[in-house]
Amino acid sequence: MKKITLGTNGPQIGRIGLGLMGMSAFYTGAALDDEGSIRTIHRALELGVTFLDTAEIYGPYLNEELLAKAIAGKRDQVVIATKFGTILHRTDNSRGLDGSAENVRLSVEGSLRRLNTDYIDLYYQHRMDPGTPIEETVGALVSLIDAGKIRGYGLSEAAPETIRRAHAVHPVTALQTEYSLWSRDPEAAILPTVRELGIGFVPYSPLGRGFLTGTIRSLDQLDASDFRRNNPRFEGDNLEANIRIVEQVDAVAAELGAKPGQVALAWLLAQGDDIAPIPGTKRIPYLEENVAADELVLSPAQLETLNTLQAPVGDRYADMTPLNR
Numbered sequence: 118m119k120k121i122t123l124g125t126n127g128p129q130i131g132r133i134g135l136g137l138m139g140m141s142a143f144y145t146g147a148a149l150d151d152e153g154s155i156r157t158i159h160r161a162l163e164l165g166v167t168f169l170d171t172a173e174i175y176g177p178y179l180n181e182e183l184l185a186k187a188i189a190g191k192r193d194q195v196v197i198a199t200k201f202g203t204i205l206h207r208t209d210n211s212r213g214l215d216g217s218a219e220n221v222r223l224s225v226e227g228s229l230r231r232l233n234t235d236y237i238d239l240y241y242q243h244r245m246d247p248g249t250p251i252e253e254t255v256g257a258l259v260s261l262i263d264a265g266k267i268r269g270y271g272l273s274e275a276a277p278e279t280i281r282r283a284h285a286v287h288p289v290t291a292l293q294t295e296y297s298l299w300s301r302d303p304e305a306a307i308l309p310t311v312r313e314l315g316i317g318f319v320p321y322s323p324l325g326r327g328f329l330t331g332t333i334r335s336l337d338q339l340d341a342s343d344f345r346r347n348n349p350r351f352e353g354d355n356l357e358a359n360i361r362i363v364e365q366v367d368a369v370a371a372e373l374g375a376k377p378g379q380v381a382l383a384w385l386l387a388q389g390d391d392i393a394p395i396p397g398t399k400r401i402p403y404l405e406e407n408v409a410a411d412e413l414v415l416s417p418a419q420l421e422t423l424n425t426l427q428a429p430v431g432d433r434y435a436d437m438t439p440l441n442r
Contacts, residue, residue, distance in 0.1 A: 118164065118165035119411055121390055121391065123290060124290050124291055124315055124317030126288065126290070127269055127290040128196045128238055128239070131165045132386065132392075133382065133393070134166060134168030134170055134198075134394065135158070135169050135397065135398075136395040136396060137170060138170075138172070138180065141154075141175050141176045141179040142176050142179070144344065145340040150399065153400070155186060157404055158184070159187065161404055161408075162191065162195065165408070169195050169197055170319075170395045171198070171199045171200075172199055172241075173224060174203045174204060178227075181199060185232045185233040197234065197239070198238065198271070200241040201220070201221060201241070202242045202246060206223035207219055207220050214245070214247070216246030216249040217246070217253065218253055222257060225237070225266055225267065228240075229266065236265060236267060238267075238269065239291060242254060242271075242273060244273065244439045245275055245279055245439070251283045251286075254283075255287055258287070262287070270287070270290060271290050271291040271293060271317075273294065274440045274441060274442070275292060275442065279442060280292060280314070281310065284316065288315075290316070291393075292307065293320075293395075294307060294318075295433055296318075296320035296394075297320060297325050298325065298366065298381050298426060299328070299329065299428070300325065300433055319394070324378050325381070326351075328350070328351070329363060329366060329378055330376070330377060331370075331376075336352075348431075348433075349432045350429050352431065355429075355431040359431070362426055362427060362429060363377060365423075365426055366423070369415070375413055376406050378403075378407065379413050380419075380423070382407060382413075384415060384423045
């Protein structure tokens with residue numbers, strides 16, 4: 118797999134990473150086959166996937182513990198990214214936004230323990246806390262860098278002005294936000310900002326929460342607890358309208374003898390060498406499909422077809438208020 122450097126001074130990684138969330142939380146089948154998930158992580162390493170993405174909220178905590186089991190004896194082969202800021206460690210460990218310096222310190226100690234590591238390569242603030250100035254949060258993160266507990270920090274779903282304020286305190290290694298063929302909002306202001314500042318860009322949900330693989334045609338395919346059942350893009354008439362997008366992606370895939378998910382990833386990779394998507398999967402065959410997208414080349418005509426796809430119907434989340442802050 119091709120390698121890139123994440124941002125100006127970040128780690129070198131395989132340019133397709135692996136999102137681990139669905140192994141432990143939110144999606145159908147989560148936490149039902151940890152051994153299968155561990156085998157998938159091991160196969161990822163064999164294929165050159167070195168950038169592994171987790172978070173304390175996934176489970177909560179279960180996903181970090183799963184990753185620790187998977188990389189036992191292999192720590193030097195991986196770049197670990199995890200996230201804080203959506204659990205209230207200062208009070209009752211319930212869910213909520215807290216970017217305070219104290220919560221940063223409490224969060225990192227828990228993640229280091231669960232991951233069974235002395236350091237975290239990339240430590241993201243998962244969502245911005247409107248009650249804490251970003252300068253305070255970054256100040257606490259700089260202290261963790263100085264102490265050797267993290268190698269760099271990132272932000273997730275942050276607004277351009279917040280990114281600039283954070284970067285002025287200490288360089289941001291990477292920004293993570295949703296970006297795919299059906300979530301192109303970052304192109305307006307986020308991507309220009311991170312490129313100007315030399316910050317790496319990590320698209321999560323690069324396959325549209327699995328929708329762009331072409332395998333989801335009905336909510337009946339999803340468990341009752343699956344997060345996507347309450348996602349506006351999967352609901353009612355929106356689902357039917359958005360299937361038309363997948364059909365157009367599938368038509369390009371048929372021209373190439375590829376899978377629609379591979380086309381979606383190849384399109385993302387074609388947007389720049391500074392982009393490192395983190396498609397998630399629990400299964401080795403899907404992992405291998407995703408990694409193969411690294412070699413897929415789209416023609417100018419195919420890129421134009423994909424660039425002009427209609428926008429999806431429905432918001433990315435039922436509650437959009439925590440995003441782009």
